[in-house]
Amino acid sequence: xxxxxxxxxLLGLFTLFVIITVxxxxxxxxPGDPIAAxxxxxxxxxxxxxxxxYGLDQPVFKRYIxxxxxxxxxxxxxxxxxxxxRSATDVxxxxxxxxxxxxxxxxxxxxxxxxxxxxxxxxxxxxSVDHITRVSVVLAICIPSFVFAALLQYFVAxxxxxxxxxxxxxxxxxxxxxLAYALPGIATYAKYMRSSTLSVINEDYIVTAKxxxxxxxxxxxxxxxxxxxIPIVTMLGPAIAxxxxxxxxxxxxxxxxxxxxxxxNAVRDNDYTMVLGLTVFFAILYxxxxxxxxxxxxVVDPRIKVAGGxx
Amino acid sequence: xxxxxxxxxxxxxxxxSTYAGTVQAVRGVDFSLNVGETLAIVGESGCxxxxxxxxxxxxxxxxxxxxxxxxxxxxxDGEDLLSLEEVEMSRVRGxxxxxxxxxPMTSLNPTMKIGDxxxxxxxxxxxxxxxxxxxxxxxxxxxxNIPNAEQRIDQYPxxxxxGMLQRVMIATAIACDPEILIADEPTTxxxxxxxxxxxxLIKNLQRERDMGVILVTHDLGVVASMADxxxxxxxxxxxxxxxxxxxxxxxxxxxxxxxxxxxxxLTEDKQEPLYSLIGTPPDLIxxxxxxxxxxxxxxxxxxxxIAEPSPTLFGGxxxxxxxxHHPKANKSGVPEILLREVV
Numbered sequence: 001x002x003x004x005x006x007x008x009x010l011l012g013l014f015t016l017f018v019i020i021t022v023x024x025x026x027x028x029x030x031p032g033d034p035i036a037a038x039x040x041x042x043x044x045x046x047x048x049x050x051x052x053x054y055g056l057d058q059p060v061f062k063r064y065i066x067x068x069x070x071x072x073x074x075x076x077x078x079x080x081x082x083x084x085x086r087s088a089t090d091v092x093x094x095x096x097x098x099x100x101x102x103x104x105x106x107x108x109x110x111x112x113x114x115x116x117x118x119x120x121x122x123x124x125x126x127x128s129v130d131h132i133t134r135v136s137v138v139l140a141i142c143i144p145s146f147v148f149a150a151l152l153q154y155f156v157a158x159x160x161x162x163x164x165x166x167x168x169x170x171x172x173x174x175x176x177x178x179l180a181y182a183l184p185g186i187a188t189y190a191k192y193m194r195s196s197t198l199s200v201i202n203e204d205y206i207v208t209a210k211x212x213x214x215x216x217x218x219x220x221x222x223x224x225x226x227x228x229x230i231p232i233v234t235m236l237g238p239a240i241a242x243x244x245x246x247x248x249x250x251x252x253x254x255x256x257x258x259x260x261x262x263x264x265n266a267v268r269d270n271d272y273t274m275v276l277g278l279t280v281f282f283a284i285l286y287x288x289x290x291x292x293x294x295x296x297x298x299v300v301d302p303r304i305k306v307a308g309g310x311x
Numbered sequence: 312x313x314x315x316x317x318x319x320x321x322x323x324x325x326x327x328s329t330y331a332g333t334v335q336a337v338r339g340v341d342f343s344l345n346v347g348e349t350l351a352i353v354g355e356s357g358c359x360x361x362x363x364x365x366x367x368x369x370x371x372x373x374x375x376x377x378x379x380x381x382x383x384x385x386x387x388d389g390e391d392l393l394s395l396e397e398v399e400m401s402r403v404r405g406x407x408x409x410x411x412x413x414x415p416m417t418s419l420n421p422t423m424k425i426g427d428x429x430x431x432x433x434x435x436x437x438x439x440x441x442x443x444x445x446x447x448x449x450x451x452x453x454x455x456n457i458p459n460a461e462q463r464i465d466q467y468p469x470x471x472x473x474g475m476l477q478r479v480m481i482a483t484a485i486a487c488d489p490e491i492l493i494a495d496e497p498t499t500x501x502x503x504x505x506x507x508x509x510x511x512l513i514k515n516l517q518r519e520r521d522m523g524v525i526l527v528t529h530d531l532g533v534v535a536s537m538a539d540x541x542x543x544x545x546x547x548x549x550x551x552x553x554x555x556x557x558x559x560x561x562x563x564x565x566x567x568x569x570x571x572x573x574x575x576x577l578t579e580d581k582q583e584p585l586y587s588l589i590g591t592p593p594d595l596i597x598x599x600x601x602x603x604x605x606x607x608x609x610x611x612x613x614x615x616x617i618a619e620p621s622p623t624l625f626g627g628x629x630x631x632x633x634x635x636h637h638p639k640a641n642k643s644g645v646p647e648i649l650l651r652e653v654v
Contacts, residue, residue, distance in 0.1 A: 203417065204412060204414060204417040204418045205417065205418055205419055205420040205421070207370055207412070207418070208412065208418045208419065208420075208480070208483075209420070209431075210370060210401075210404065211368060211370060211404055211405060211409070211410040211412075212404065212405040212409075212431060212432040212435060212483065213401045213402060213403070213404040213405030213406055213432065213435045213436055214401070214405075214431065214435055215398065215401050218435070222420075222423070222431070223420050223423070226422045226423075227420070227421065227422055230422075300422070301421075301422055302421075302422060302467040302469070303421060303422075303467065303469045
C-alpha cells in the first residue's frame with residue numbers, strides 16, 4: 001500500500017508540474033496584460049518601473065524560471081498584481097475554508113442521499129417509488145444548479161421567508177447554497193446507484209446469499225451495498241473536482257465570499273499571479289482527490305490491490 | 312420405507328411469464344427423497360431440472376415464476392414448504408436444505424472474505440459470536456481440504472481457483488449440518504480432475520453426515536459414481552426413474568438410451584464418431600401433443616404424437632413413460648435393451 005501511495009504521489013507531482021507550466025504559458029500568451037489598462041494614463045517611465053517591479057519586462061521563459069524557483073523553494077504563489085500587498089496564499093487562506101465547507105457538506109449530502117435513493121428505487125423496481133425517483137432524477141440532472149438556486153431563493157427565501165436570500169455568516173446561510181448545489185449531484189448518484197444495484201441484484205452470489213438463509217435486509221447490507229458502491233467510488237474523484245467548479249456560480253448567486261469570485265475576477269483582470277496561484281491550488285486538490293479515490297477503490301474492492309502491483 | 316421420506320415433491324408445475332408467452336418449464340414432476348439417499352436428476356440443458364430444485368427452496372424469481380398444479384406440494388418432513396411465510400422459509404434455507412451452484416466463480420461475493428462468507432450462514436442460523444463463526448469456518452475449510460486454511464480464510468474469492476471455490480461453497484452448505492444438500496451441476500464449470508475430487512468430497516460428507524443429496528447434472532459419469540436413484544427429465548417431465556443399476560443397465564425409455572449412448576467410453580473404437588441425439592428439445596411455450604420426445608425419437612409410432620404415455624412400472628421403483636411398453640406396440644426394430652425383462 002505504501003509503495004502504491006508513494007508512486008501515485010510522485011505521479012501526482014509530475015501532473016502538477018505539467019499543469020503549472022501549461023497554465024503559465026497560456027496566461028502569458030493571453031491578449032493584454034494586467035497593468036495595461038490601469039497604467040494607461042501614467043507617464044512612460046512610471047509604466048516601465050511598474051513593469052519591472054513585477055518582472056513583466058523580462059522574456060516569458062525567464063519569468064517562468066523565476067516563478068518556478070520561487071514556488072518550489074518558498075511555496076509562495078506571489079503577490080497579486082492588481083491588489084497590491086495581497087498574495088494568492090492570503091486569499092486562499094482566508095476564503096478557501098468557506099468554499100470547502102459548502103463543498104464538503106454538499107458532497108456528503110449528494111453521496112448519502114443519492115446512494116440511498118438509488119438503492120431504494122432499485123429494490124422497488126417497477127413500483128411507484130421507483131417511477132417517482134426516476135422521473136425526478138431525470139429532471140434534477142437536466143436542471144443546472146443556478147436555476148435551482150434562483151428557484152430556491154424565490155420560494156424558500158423570498159416567499160416563505162424560511163432562510164435568508166443570500167449572505168454569509170450564519171448557519172442558515174448554508175441551507176440554500178448547499179441545496180442548490182447538491183440537487184443535481186443527488187440525482188446523478190441516485191441514477192448510477194440504481195443501475196449498479198440492479199446489475200448486482202442479478203448476480204449469482206445474491207442467489208447464494210438467499211440460499212444461505214439471509215433475509216432481504218441482510219442481503220442488501222452485506223452483499224448488495226458494497227458491490228453496488230464500486231461505480232460510485234469511481235465517480236467521487238471527478239465529483240470532488242466538479243464541485244469546486246460549480247461553486248463559482250453558486251458563490252456568486254448567493255454572495256458567498258468563497259474562492260469562486262476571486263478566481264473569476266482574477267481571470268478577468270489578467271492577474272497572473274492570482275490565476276496561477278488559484279489554479280495550482282485547485283490542481284493540488286484535484287490530484288489529491290484522484291489519489292484518494294484510488295486508495296478508496298482498494299478498500300471497497302479487494303480485487304484492485306493486485307493491479308496496484310502489490311501482492 | 313414410507314416413514315423414511317424426507318422430502319416429497321408432488322405434481323409440481325412451474326411456468327414463467329415471458330414476453331413471448333408462458334413457458335411451461337416444469338410439467339408435473341413427482342419425486343421423493345429418503346433420509347441419507349442420493350437422488351440424481353439428469354437431463355439436457357433446458358429440461359427444467361435446475362428450475363425444479365430451485366423451486367424446492369423457493370429461489371425462483373417470484374414475479375415471473377408461478378408454481379401451480381392440482382394438489383401441488385413440496386413437503387419437508389411433513390411440512391409444506393410452499394405455504395411457509397418468506398421469513399420462515401429463510402430459516403429452512405441454508406439450515407435444513409443447503410444448496411451449491413453450477414458456477415463457483417460467480418456464486419461467491421467478490422468483495423467479502425472467504426471466512427466471512429462461510430461464517431455468515433452460522434451467524435444467521437446458529438446463535439454464535441463472530442469469533443466462534445470464524446473458528447468454525449476455519450474447521451470447515453480444513454474439512455473440505457483447503458490447504459493453508461489459516462491464511463486462506465482471510466482471502467477473497469478472486470484469490471481462489473474454481474475447484475477451491477466449489478469446496479468453499481460446499482463448506483458453506485454443510486456448515487449448519489443440513490438434512491438435504493442440493494447440488495445443482497456442481498462440477499459443470501470445473502475441469503475433469505477437479506470434478507472427481509469434488510464428487511468424492513460430496514460423497515464422503517454425505518456418508519459422514521447422513522445427508523440426503525439431490526444431484527442435478529447432465530453428466531452421467533458423475534451420476535454413476537454416486538446416485539442411488541436416478542430421474543431422467545425431458546421437457547419438464549420425468550420420463551424415466553429407477554435405481555442407478557436399472558437406469559444404466561436396462562433403460563426403458565429411448566431418451567435414456569440416447570443419453571447413455573452419447574457418453575464416450577474408454578473401450579470404444581476411436582474412429583467411430585460419438586453418438587449424438589438429433590434435434591433440439593421442444594418449445595415449452597407450446598409443448599407438443601402426445602409424448603414430448605416423439606419428434607426426436609427414432610422409434611416413434613402414430614400414437615406417440617397423439618396421446619401422452621402413462622408410466623409403465625417395471626417392478627420396484629423402475630418406471631418409464633413410453634408407448635413402446637404398451638402390449639399392442641409394434642416392437643420390431645427396437646433395440647433389445649429397451650424391451651428386456653428385468654430379473
